[in-house]
Structure formats: C-alpha cells, structure tokens
Amino acid sequence: MRTALTLLMVLAVAAIPGALLPQRPNQPFEVEAWIEQRPTLGGLYDAVGLFDVYASPWFAAIYLLLFVSLIGCIVPRTRVYWRALRAQPPRTPRNLGRLPASARATSSRPAAEVLEQAAARLRSRRFRVVVREDSVAAERGYLREAGNLVFHLSLVVMLVGLAVGALGGYRGSVVLPVGQSFANTISQYDDITAGGRFDPTSLPPFAITVEEFVAEFETGPVQQGAARVFRADLQVTEAPGEQPYDYTLEVNRPLVVEGVDVHLIQHGYAPVVTVRDGNGDVAFSGAVPFLPQDGNFTSAGAIKAPDARPEQLAFQGFFLPTAAVDELGPRSLFPDAFAPELFLNAWYGPPREESGVPENVYSLDVTGLEQMTTEDGSDSLRLRLAPGESVELPDGRGSITMDGWERWVKLQISDTPGLGVTLGSVVAAVLGLCLSLFVRPRRIWVRARTTPDGGTAVEVGGLDRADARTGLEEDVEELAGHLGEEHDTARTVPVGSGEDGS
Template structure:
C-alpha cells in the first residue's frame, strides 16, 4: 500500500509538466514556437518528452507500475477478506475488563436466558454471533468496511483501465464551422485532430453535420438581469446525417452535446466569420469565403487574417479586427462596445509577399509577415489601413485589385470527441466513491459476552467487552446499547 501511495504521488508530480509546457497533441504550432523561442532548453525537453508528457515512456512506466502495485495490493487482501467473511468470530478473551470498552452487571435471570436475550439483541444490531462454549458469546460486524476499501481500490484499477482505453482508442478533433456550411467526419476536414495510438483514422464514422442556424442572445439591459453584454444563450441548430443516410435536426447547446454513436459533438465556442471577396485588377474573384475571426474580449472584439494565395504576382494577406459594434478611438484603437452586430466593421491592414515561407503550419487567425511587406497607403502612408462596413468595397492601390466586405456570418466552434473508456471510467469513479463512503462510515466492531454465577447470591454476572479495529469513540455507547435490553432484569 505504501508503494501504491508513493506511485500515486509520483504520477501527480509527473503530470505537472503536462500543464506547464505546451503539449504537441493539443497545440502543435504553440509547441513549435516554444521550442524556437528557447533554443537551448527546447530541444532537450523535447527529447525528454516534456511536450508529449502523457505519451512519454517515463509517464507510461509510472502508470503501469501503479497499475501492477494496485493489483498486487488488492488480490491478497481480497483473499484474506474472503476467508474472514466465512470465518466465525474469535473466542472471547479471558479477561474482558482489559478491552477498550467494558461493562459488568448482575441480573436475576439464568445464564441461559441472558445469553439468549443478548444473542437476539446482537443480531438485531447486525452482528454475526457465535457461541464457542456454553458461557460466552462472540459477535462481530463491520465487514463492509473492508469490502468498501477493496471496492475503492478495485475501482481505481477500473479508472486506470478506462483512462488507458480512452487514450489508446479515443480521439478528439476541433473544427470551426460557419453557418450554412457542412462538416464531414473525415480527417481532412478537421482543423486540429489528435488520435490515440491505436486509432485507424481512415475508419472514422462517416457522418455529416450542417450548421443551419447559430442563435446567440446577449444581455442588452443595463439595469436588468445582469451585466451588460453578458451571454444568455447559445444554441446551434444543425442537420445531422448518420452513416445510413438518415437526416434529422439536432440542437447543440452548452452542456447539451450531440451523440453521434461514435463520438460526441460539443459546442465550445462561437464567433463571427466576415464574408470577404477579393478580386484582382481584372475583376476576377481570387478569394471569396467566410473567414472566422477569434474573439478577444466579452464584447467580441475579434482578430483574424484573410489569406489570398491566388493573388499574382505577390500573394496578399490582410490582418486586423472584426468589430460587431465598432468604435475606433485614439486610446484603445478599434474595439467593440457590444457583442452583437449592431454596427459591424472590418478594420484591416494589407501585406504582400509569401504567405507560407517555411511551409510550417500556421494558425488560421494570424498572418505570418516574415516574408511579407506592408502595402503602402494611397496617401503615401507606410501602411495601408482599411475600414469596411457590410457591402463596401475598397480598391487596393497599385492595380492590386479590390476587397469587399460582403456581410457577416456566425460560426460555431465544435469539438468532436470519442472516448470508448468513459463509461468504465464513470462507473469505476462512482464505485470508488461508494467504497470510500463505506470505508469511512462503517465501523469494524467486536463484542464479547461472558456469563457466570455470582458467589453466594444466586444471581448471574454478565460481563460485556467491546473492541474496535480502529479508534472508535462510540464503543462504550455500543456496549451500553447491547446491555440496555437486559437492564430491566437485574
């Protein structure tokens, strides 16, 4: 048991780097940037597995050792407990007055009547009673205490198995889905995807999900139910089509995910996706799409980037802010004063050059300007700054074409997860809780009774002693309660 506790503590300590350093399975771009920013420590920590803590050999070793230790602890104790359940209570000690709780009284009843009365009393108090001889009774109860202890440790093994099962065969993926678009459950459609080591990514359940409407409600009354601009409701109305081709309407809300049969779809976020169209100097459309912008505050001041790889001769990139209810001032710059689209504005700066110089993965919300230069403004300014409202078009200088802000669409941030071990983990956790409650509440107690004839009086001496396995302040009261039924016959 000491070994298991030590390994459990060691497992908790080993998990600290997983919450301290960026993990490659969660955010590969951030992990790569951390290693780049720390050229000395980064490669060393990477070789040691600090950026894939939960898949590292040393973490798996602690995990497996804890698993083996728990099994080695539980199996012998289960065998001992099984024999205890079938065994009789031990014989009464010769000197009951040496026990932790003891009381002795005299009664006018015969020894046989006293023993029968106390036998009935003890059984009524859920004791297992046995008479090893004609003058004593041995009683014991509280076997559920050890049973709860064993259930707790067996359940911990179940939790470990469930977590390992989910890690090996589970997967999770995130996707940004604008209103009106359809998501197909294939690897190429995910923005991020983290499969378990034993997952066949080509065998994902072939369902589709179309986002029909995204209803969001914000607090607009400054003296009403709460803070101005606070969110009140998020509801994504979708059309779900399963592998058999059966389509049905489903609503996904916070804490009300969609069960697909082979995965669970959670609504984790929402935001705005301005629909932008970029044309070249001849008026040919080279980019037209709803581009998600990432909210930065409670009023949905959002940052994002529009990347136009089809521009010629230099690729174009636009970075800036989307403001649902836009205000621009000298102190804060562009920002939103309300999260709903009361006065939507798109504030952008333009760059030209190479969008993907190194070929490394990039965030869809940021623009890598390492191999790009700012597009100069029409009035001779060093940086071209564009402010658009829905329906407005801005002609780019130098025959670079134009950019049009067509309108605003909402997007839903969906996280789709498959965890085959979650049922086992949940059941094991509930069993562990139940076992812990039994272990804390139930008392392991033994009560011994000895009767004898009092010298010269013809009365019967009744001696009752109690013994608890652990510290039990209620043992004296328990002995008194056993004798209470006999007090009227003294």
Template sequence: MTAPVRRPRRRPGLEFLRWAWGQLTSMRTALLLLFLLALAAIPGSMIPQEGTSAISVIDFKEKYPGWDAVLEPLGMYHVYTSPGFSAIYLLLFISLVGCIIPRVTKYARSVRKPPPALPARIDRLPETRSAAYSGPTDEALDRAEKFLRGRRYRVARAEAGLSAERGYLREAGNLVFHVSLLAVLFGLAWSNLWGYHGTAVVVEGRGFANVLTQYDDFTSGAAVDTDSLEAFSLQVNSFVAEFETGDVQTGAARKFEASLTVTDADGTRDETLTVNEPIMTAGGTQVNLLGHGYAASFTVRDGDGNVAFSGPVVFLPQDGNYTSYGVIKVPDARPSRLAFEAYFFPTAAIDEVGGPYSSFPDALNPQVWLNAWYGEPKEETGAPESVYALDTTGLQPVLADDEEPLRAQMAVGAGFTLPDDLGSITFDGWERWVKLQVSDTPGNAMTLASILIGLIGLSLSLSIRPRRLFIRVAEGMVLTGGLDRADAASGLEDEVAALLAAAADSAPTGHNGDAPEPETHEEPPA
C-alpha cells in the same frame, strides 16, 4: 556416522525478485507511485501539449524561445506519452493488482471465519460492565443474542456466553475503493488507446464530415484506425448568440445555441447544440460546442479584374467584445499575389487615443479595418501553413499616398480599390462560426462508474466501525465487555451497557429499572 545436513541451495536472483515484488506490491509503494503520477502530470497541465493543441505549442515556442530551448529537449510538449510517465502509470497498475489480490483472498477467508472465541477474562477488555443475575442462563443468552443480531452482529454461541463481531464491510469498502482505483486507471488507458478527439471550426450554412481531413486539429490513441472513424456528418444551419443589453452586466453572454442537422447510422435528424449539453451520434461519438466567433465574407479581384478570392474568412476573437483578427490570403491573384491583415469589430467605435475598438460583442455596427500586402507569385510547395497568421516573407505593404502603409475602413457592402492597379476588395457581409469538439472516449463510462463506486467504498471504509462484544453468564452474574478495532470509534460504553441491560432484562445504565447499578472495570486489555 551421521550424514551431513544439506542446506538448501541459495538462489540470489530468485530472492531478489521476491524482494522486489514485495516492495512493488506494498501499499507504501502504491501511494508513492500515485504521488509521482500526480507530480508528473503537473507539467502537462501547465505547458501546452502537442497531442492536445499543436497550434498552442507553436505559439508558446514563438512567445517564449528561452523556455523552449529548455523544455524541448526534456520532452515537456508530450508529457503524457513520454516513457517516464508511461512507466509510472504501468508500475502503479501492477502495484495495485499485486496489492489487492492477496488482500481479497485474506478478506474472503476472514469473512467465512466465525467471531473469535469467548475470552477467559472479559474483565480485562477496554470496556466492561457487570450486574447480578439470578435467572436462567439460556434466557439471558437468548435475549443477548436477539439484541446483537438486531444490531447486525455476527454471533457465535458458547455454553456460558456469546461472542459477537460486526464491521466486516469496512475492509470490503477499502477493497472496493482500491479495485475502483484500478478500474479508473484501466478506463483512462482504454480511452487513451482507443479514443480520439479533434476540433473543427464550421461557418453557418456549412457542414462537417467525420473524416480526418475535416479537422483543424486531431489527436487519437495508438489503437485507433483513422481511416475507419464513425461515418456521420452534420450541417450547421444557424447559430444564435444573445448578450445582455441592460445596464447591469452589459455584454454578458445569455444564450449560445446552434441548430444542426445530423446524419448518421440512425438517419437524418435535427439537433440543438448548446454549451455543456453535447449531442451523441448513433456510434457513441460526442459533439460539444466549444466556442464561436465571426466570419467576414470578402470578394477580392486581382489586377487583371478576375475574382481571385470569394467567401468567408474566420476571424479569431481577441477580447470579450469580440474584436477579432483574421487574414485573407489571395495567392492566385495576378500579376501580384495579395494578402490582407484585418480586424473585425462587431460594434465598431473609435477612441481618439486608442483607435478603433468594439464596444459590444453582438454585431450592431460591424466594420472591418485592414491593411494590404502584395508580392511576386509564390510557387506552391504543399507545406502546411496556418490560415490564422500571415507570413510576410516575399511580401511588402501596399502604401498610401503619404507613403505610409495603407489602412482601409469598410462597412458591410463597401469596397476599396488598391493603388497601382493591384486589384480591389469588397466586404460582402458576415456570418457566425462555431468551434466543435468531436470525441470518442470509450472508457469514460467505466471511469465515471468506477469513481462513483470508489467513493461509496471509501465512505464505507471511513464510516463503518469494526467492533467486538462478549457476554458471559455464570455464578449469579452477567458480565459484558467490548473493544473497538478502529481508532476514533465512539459509543462502545453505551453499547456494552445496552447489551448488559438486554441480557439481564433490565433498563440500561442511566435509565430507571430494576437492575442493580453495574460495575465498570477500566483495567487495561490483556
């Protein structure tokens, strides 16, 4: 009695995992994930992000409360750190690894294999040529082999013919491109996890130390220890800004240059920082020049005659001529705390309709126009607040004699006494400030190198044309044929004719020579 056939036990879970892995590692899935990654990055490029500029997010929320009600629940202010974006990124990484490894193994095997065997019917290839030949077979094959190797073909020799193939670097270029894409993703992840960047506004004559409390805004990866940032400091000695004064392009920027003194592990040295020319510290931290503006210096005395505030105040540019807005907060003034909203005009002018404005970005006629606020002393809560905006809660405007809000105009050195013994303010002068970006992105070098190598690989895969050529010498004839293994290739006809001419020791078709005119076979390939 025949024993029953035992069928292998089916494991639906294992079969599903194999199917899912095959789908994930397919090139189609990788392209789909790459498209989804680019699509998911669009909101992050259009909507301000918490990790990049928290102040911009606050301004956006105040300006567009309706959009904020929709975007906040969707997590659109932190797109790049959202679970969805991270999942697409990780799946793309896994898909590329699973797709590349089998292809590399297959390519390694194909490189070691010799060219294919000589086909039995060369005349059925897409392009063939033949000519009569009465010489020795070995001599014809020797000439053909020399011709093929001179054109970088790999050659396999048989008794009556040759097989040759070239274009192996096409697949190598394709693999290099995909491996480089994987390296780009790894480099970006490296920079995001172990990198950081922040900005700081530094007034001329003052310094910056690379500690967290010195930054105006700061973003770091999850693996960064913010207590162990690279130890360095810099001093902004001066900042030079030059603008076009001629009739053409008046006011256009011509020179922005900051003179710094940098102290790091290599010692103390002087550096010059310009736009698009960052400086590097000993530990690889990069310092860029992002912007500049004006800082006006004031001295404020309170109602008791004491100096309640003295120093520079950063003003933010509002237009191309550097009309700038700033806030002077004097919470320690007594008996009433004081605050001022001010505009700084580098080259002040007055329009009868529009009022004061700046007619040129350089400080040729600097003036400050301001109004004043006062109120009861406020208890300090420790809650952070912007130094560039004034919260008028608990304050009321200082009024002029006509019961309208007081407005004062001051040139450098001028002062103004507030009514009702509230105090006084003096415009002492102005300086320039620079906005510095300090960043450490350890994966940038790897990312850049990977992009360049990937472009080289892509160029190879697009320019190299895999091709096979064959030649047989028998029965008083030389027969050559060839086929291309890539679409849109050209030149096959000329190369088949040149191989025939080299083997028969004659001029190729279209040139004078002793070889008879070859026959062209246009039969379809087998």
C-alpha cells in the same frame, strides 16, 4: 499501500504542467507561439515532453507503476480478508474489564438463558455470533475491508478504462461558418488527436450542417456584455441516404451520434470578403473565421489569396463587432455585431509554389511578402471596411470588398470507448470509500457465570477495530442493561495515565 499513495501524489503533481501549459494535441499553435516567445525555456520544456504531458514516457511510467502498486496492494489484502471471512470471532478475553468499554450486570435467570438471549440480540444487530461454554463472541463490520478492496480495485479498473479510451478514442475539432457542412471523415477535421489503436475507417458516416447560430448578450447596465444564449441549429444526417433531422446544439446539450459526442465549445465571427487581383479576376471569395481575443470579441485573422495574379495578395488584421476608434486605437465596445468593421494591413508578393506544409489559417506568414504602403510611401496601408464597402489597392493590384459577416461555431467531435468503464469505476470507488468510512468493525463479548447465591453474573466487553469511532460504550451498556436487572459500567484506565489505579 504507502507506495501506492506516494505514486498517486506523484501522478497528481506530474499532471500539473498539463493544466498550466498549452498542450500540443489540443493547442498546437499556442505551443509554437509559447516556444517562439521563450526559445530557451520552451526548447527545454519541449524536450522533456511538458507540451504533451499525458503522452510522455515519464507520465506513462508513473501511470504503470501506480497500476502495478495497486495490484500489489490488493492481492495480499484480498487473501487476508478471505481468511478473516472464514474465521470465527476470536475467543472471549479472560478479563473483559480491561477492554475500552465494559459493563457488568446481574440476572436471576440461568446463565444459559442469558447467553441465548445475548446471542439473539447480537444477531438482530447483524453480528456474526459464536456461543461457547460460558460466553458469546460476536463480530461485525466485515464490509469495511470489502469497501477498501472495492475502492482500490475500482482505481485499477479506472486506469484500465482510461487506457482503453486513450488508445482507442479520438478527439477532433472543426470550425464551421453558418451555412457550411461537415462530414465525419479525417480530411474534414481542422485538428485531431487519436490513440494508437484508433481506426480512421471506423468513423460513423454522419454529416452536420450549421443552419443558424444564435448568440445573445446582456445589454442592460448590470453585467453588460455577459453571455446569455448560445445555440446552434443543426441539420444532422446520420448515414448516407437517411432522412436528415434538426437538432439544437447548446453548451451543455451535446449531440450524440452512434456513441460519438459533438460539443459546442466556441464561436466567433467570420467576415465575408471578396478579393479581386490585378487582372480583375476574383482571387478569393467567402467567409474567413477570425479568432476572438477578448471578452468584446475583438477578433484577429488573416485573409489569403495565393491564386491572385500577377501577384499574390494577403491581408491581416482585426474584425470588430462593435467598432470604435479613439485614443486607444481601434477596439470593440460590445461582443454583439452592432457596428461591425474590418481593419486590415495588406501584403503582396510573387506567386508562391505549393510546398504541402500545413499553415496556420488564422495568422499570416509574411516570408517573401512586402507590406503595401500609401501612395506617397510614407506609411503602411491601413484599410477600414464596413459591410458593403470596397477599397481599391494601390498600383492597380486589385481590390477587397467586405460583403458582410457570418458567425462561426467550433465543434468538438470525440469518442472515448472506455468512458462507461471509467464512470462505473468512479461510482464503485465512491461506494467503496463510503463503506470503509462508515462501516464500524466491532467486537463484543458476553460472559455469564452462576454466582454462589444462585444468580447469574453477566460481563459485557466491547472493542472497536477502527479509530475515532463513537457509540461503543453506549452499545455495551445498553446490552448489559438488556441482559440483567441491575448493571454498572467499568472502564479500564490506560497504564501511565496518572489517574487513580494506574
């Protein structure tokens, strides 16, 4: 048990880096940026697996050792508990007055009748009772150890459920501007992490279209800019050929399709732009998601037109939903789009061959590109566009137009096969813990002897088998009072207490 508790504490400590550091399965670009900013420390962390804690060998080793330790704790305790269930309550001690709580009483009834009454009284209180020659032995509280075993067994089942979910489950995300659709296939995900037993062909064939996204923010003087409403109106088709239906997706109201959960986890803005190249052809047209950087949704992103000719074009900058330019530079004053503007730097370069290497769509790799400058070449070219505005690029390289803007939503699609098992084991663990905390394992003995004057002397003694329990003395006194006409209490003083009688 001590080993299991130690491993449980070690597991909790080992999970801390997973909460403090970006994790590669969920935040791959943040991990790369972290390593770039701190190459020495980042390389060390990456080597020991701190950027993917829950899939690292050392975390799995702790996990498995805890699993083995819990089983090693449960098996011997189960054997002991089984023997205790089959055993009778222990024999009555010779001197009941030395127990932690004891009481004496006298009765005019025969001793056999007193013992029979004591046995009936104790059975009504759910004690297991054995009547012997001149005494009654009773015991209860067997569910306390059962609660302990249920708690530990639930931890094992929970670990199994987590392992099943980690091996067979998956979690992916996709960014969808309003009006665009998503089909549940591997190629449609922006990023996805899955367990070793995950089968991509088992994905439910549903499709989602984002019809509208509504975001409302507080405009009053109190908590100005605070989020009030986030709601995405979806059209869902669960299988090809089936009739689509509407669903309103909210932060705490996920969509569930064939056991797969679809959560709304983020939103932002996507400026709609059209880029024309030096030949006058449309090299790019559409909505480009930009990532929020602060509470006022100052959003950063990149617009890429690799097919532009004779030179490829690229732009990097900020979308400001409520734009203002002051001594602090361009910034957004409010998260809603009251005065949207697009601030960009422009780049150009020779056409680049496709390498097949994945690239971050939210940032620009300027390798092989040159930044455009003003006509006199004294400064970098800075573009400022409002919806409907267009800017001609210098030296006849083309133009860029801000057609407008859309909102985008980020959806998380996940399936955790062992979730029901894990949840059930957590509930069972709580119930087992409650049993172990609140059930009182207690033993009570009653002895009745005939006195020389023909009466019956009754002795009652009690013992709690768990520390910090209350009510034992009261129960013993109440039972003695019920069995006899007169009673008094006697409580043994521990040896060495310094009180009289020590």
